[in-house]
Amino acid sequence: MKTTTTATRSGALGALDAALSLDGVGRTYGGRGAPALDGVSLVVPRGRFVAVMGPSGSGKSTLLRCAAGLERPTTGTVRIGGTDLATLKTAGLTRLRRDRVGFVFQSLNLVSALDVRENVTLPLLLAGAREGRALDARALAGLAAVGLADRAGDRPEDLSGGQRQRVAIARALVNEPDIVFADEPTAALDPVTAAGVLALLRRAVDERGTTVVLVTHDPVAAAWTDEAVFLDRGRLAGHLDHPDEHGVRRMLGAGNDHRFRPTATTAATAPAAATASNAPTAPARTAVIR
Numbered sequence: 001m002k003t004t005t006t007a008t009r010s011g012a013l014g015a016l017d018a019a020l021s022l023d024g025v026g027r028t029y030g031g032r033g034a035p036a037l038d039g040v041s042l043v044v045p046r047g048r049f050v051a052v053m054g055p056s057g058s059g060k061s062t063l064l065r066c067a068a069g070l071e072r073p074t075t076g077t078v079r080i081g082g083t084d085l086a087t088l089k090t091a092g093l094t095r096l097r098r099d100r101v102g103f104v105f106q107s108l109n110l111v112s113a114l115d116v117r118e119n120v121t122l123p124l125l126l127a128g129a130r131e132g133r134a135l136d137a138r139a140l141a142g143l144a145a146v147g148l149a150d151r152a153g154d155r156p157e158d159l160s161g162g163q164r165q166r167v168a169i170a171r172a173l174v175n176e177p178d179i180v181f182a183d184e185p186t187a188a189l190d191p192v193t194a195a196g197v198l199a200l201l202r203r204a205v206d207e208r209g210t211t212v213v214l215v216t217h218d219p220v221a222a223a224w225t226d227e228a229v230f231l232d233r234g235r236l237a238g239h240l241d242h243p244d245e246h247g248v249r250r251m252l253g254a255g256n257d258h259r260f261r262p263t264a265t266t267a268a269t270a271p272a273a274a275t276a277s278n279a280p281t282a283p284a285r286t287a288v289i290r
């Protein structure tokens, strides 16, 4: 197993100062059969937007759950911001997820008994913040950032799917997490609404330096990211820097007959916001270790 990236070879990036690192992570369910994840190693630098792609059942969601500390891997090491998750007991893991991690899922359950503002303040309250004007101001600022300041008093069921996802993003970002994990957040949205949601994630990366790990099937969504990594039957099978829609489709097509061929690709048609992040100051790319 060899490290293949310049980032790691040059020593510019280590697992300890990365936003996220996985080293030999495997996950087997029920102790039988093929593992859902099989020895996945990668390093995601801070301030990076990374897409995790691959065929259905290739292990994308399992990778996300293990990486986010929602599930313990069977083998290997996961570090968030240098902290080895295996060293944390349940309470410590909960604290780390609460304080440093944001989540946006396709079916992210906003609490229907709470209004939109209350949903956004929830992570802050869980982290011990006191109710009051300062808390409300933070929630409203977060809602304003996703264009929903005027819906603060509404219930989630009064919003469209796209608006709900924007509330979910405001909630994920309200405690200024180091890293956000998003699992198919745009799968149920029309293309225009999906672009709005992806633009919000892109902005979090560009303006706040948040790291975002996005599981998606969608080559258009992947084109908003800095890098796409591809899974095939639980293993890392390739990656694209500055993925564009065409390059991603090609990789996914190659995956259909199990012949991923990692290639160097550049973004000819990536969204403008994504291109901006490819400035020379952008952090080193994700280190894919095989």
Ligand SMILES: Nc1ncnc2c1ncn2[C@@H]1O[C@H](COP(=O)(O)OP(=O)(O)OP(=O)(O)O)[C@@H](O)[C@H]1O
Pocket (backbone or CB within 6 Å): 029, 030, 035, 036, 054, 055, 056, 057, 058, 059, 060, 061, 062, 063
């Ligand atoms: N909780 C579980 N119990 C048993 N098997 C599971 C569990 N979660 C996932 N698996 C299995 O692990 C493999 C990978 O599943 P995973 O959901 O990670 O794939 P995926 O790439 O996210 O798929 P999709 O794109 O269809 O959502 C599949 O074979 C799946 O059946």
